[in-house]
Amino acid sequence: MLDVATDPGADQGRITGETLLDLRNITLRFGGVEAIKNISFDIREGEIRAIIGPNGAGKSSMLNVISGFYVPQEGEVWFNGSRRPPMKPYEVARQGIARTFQNIALFQGMTVLDNVMTGRLNAMNAGTMSQALWFGKARREEVENREKVERVIDILEIQHIRKVPVGRLPYGLKKRVELARALAAEPHLLLLDEPMAGMNVEEKEDMSRFILDVNDELGTTIALIEHDMGVVMDLSDRVVVMDYGRKIGDGSPDEVRNNQEVIDAYLGVSHD
Numbered sequence: 323m324l325d326v327a328t329d330p331g332a333d334q335g336r337i338t339g340e341t342l343l344d345l346r347n348i349t350l351r352f353g354g355v356e357a358i359k360n361i362s363f364d365i366r367e368g369e370i371r372a373i374i375g376p377n378g379a380g381k382s383s384m385l386n387v388i389s390g391f392y393v394p395q396e397g398e399v400w401f402n403g404s405r406r407p408p409m410k411p412y413e414v415a416r417q418g419i420a421r422t423f424q425n426i427a428l429f430q431g432m433t434v435l436d437n438v439m440t441g442r443l444n445a446m447n448a449g450t451m452s453q454a455l456w457f458g459k460a461r462r463e464e465v466e467n468r469e470k471v472e473r474v475i476d477i478l479e480i481q482h483i484r485k486v487p488v489g490r491l492p493y494g495l496k497k498r499v500e501l502a503r504a505l506a507a508e509p510h511l512l513l514l515d516e517p518m519a520g521m522n523v524e525e526k527e528d529m530s531r532f533i534l535d536v537n538d539e540l541g542t543t544i545a546l547i548e549h550d551m552g553v554v555m556d557l558s559d560r561v562v563v564m565d566y567g568r569k570i571g572d573g574s575p576d577e578v579r580n581n582q583e584v585i586d587a588y589l590g591v592s593h594d
């Protein structure tokens with residue numbers, strides 16, 4: 323049994339598990355620009371991990387390394403205890419890493435339910451022929467897919483809009499549908515790129531609550547980039563801070579809040 327006092331993953335009274343993702347000495351360059359400079363940090367099973375830093379710090383680049391959109395020139399990515407070879411983003415997704423984007427990327431003309439169902443495409447295995455004939459494995463899979471999608475719809479409280487085309491929804495709800503679609507894939511690790519960007523206070527509160535519910539009820543490990551410091555400090559178990567491609571802080575929200583280099587580079591400047 324895990325012990326809060328002795329378990330290395332216990333931060334601020336919350337127990338998190340073994341290392342799920344381990345980034346070791348990652349360096350990423352775009353021509354002459356070094357977007358990530360020799361950065362190492364890990365993400366533990368079950369935690370909410372924030373990546374913060376001023377504009378241009380390299381946060382999105384880091385998320386893109388994790389999701390396989392960029393392959394770093396140097397360093398190693400370890401996932402679930404194995405070193406990950408260079409992979410295409412769809413292969414990374416199959417390994418159980420899902421993401422949302424800064425700008426909403428949904429099918430605007432399709433209903434909420436259909437959009438969320440597209441999140442399960444990777445998980446569908448039955449052959450085209452049996453799907454066409456609608457029997458056996460394909461039928462069982464369809465029922466199972468619907469059940470999983472319904473659970474996500476339930477947790478994110480979007481039942482009332484399931485038949486509504488996404489294009490007709492307000493911004494905050496669209497972001498929630500995007501979260502639902504990523505979750506429909508049942509990821510081990512969910513990457514959220516600025517999930518609160520462009521939201522009003524009420525929408526941010528809702529989204530924070532849903533992120534906590536997802537982490538709590540589905541046990542999903544979450545890594546997120548976020549600019550709103552109040553949200554970051556409230557939600558996260560641990561925070562990594564980047565500045566000009568370097569890591570300048572890493573620890574609990576309290577540790578990061580009191581780190582002088584972080585205060586100088588970021589918090590002290592724009593978030594007094």
Ligand SMILES: Nc1ncnc2c1ncn2[C@@H]1O[C@H](COP(=O)(O)OP(=O)(O)OP(=O)(O)O)[C@@H](O)[C@H]1O
Nearest residue numbers: 352355356357375376377378379380381382383384
């Ligand atoms: N595809 C690319 N080609 C060339 N340079 C890039 C590319 N993507 C990012 N960069 C550069 O890498 C650096 C880090 O950018 P990145 O977008 O990762 O920062 P960020 O912390 O996510 O910034 P923001 O908070 O503004 O989104 C910047 O100097 C940026 O101009």
